[in-house]
Amino acid sequence: MAFFNEPLATITHSGLMSRIAARMVHWLDQLMEARSRSDVVARLENCSDADLKRMGVARSDIVRHVYRDVYYL
Structure with missing residues (x-):
């Protein structure tokens, strides 16, 4: 049988709260x-085709261009 000097709620509560806080910060x-x-997508969609061409982005590739580092498209 194990004996603890601290209440069990104190031990697990702080770890649980820090994990919840870390997940909330990550989510935000x-x-x-x-x-x-x-x-950025909305701003690029409002650009003219000539502006997009100067930037080197096709209208059909706007989302792919904005999220290229996330989805590796």
């Missing part, structure tokens, strides 16, 4: 990045 980072990428 992903949310902010997705929102900023969506803004």
Whole structure:
């Protein structure tokens, strides 16, 4: 039989809370990045074909261009 000097709730509670906090921070980072990428897609979609051509991006490749580092497209 094992004996603990600290209450079990104290030991697991801090670890659980830190894991929850870390996951929330990670989720918020992903949310902010997705929102900023969506803004870039919207901005590029509003560009004229001539502007896109100067940038070297075809209209059909806008999403692929914005997310190229994430999806390796």
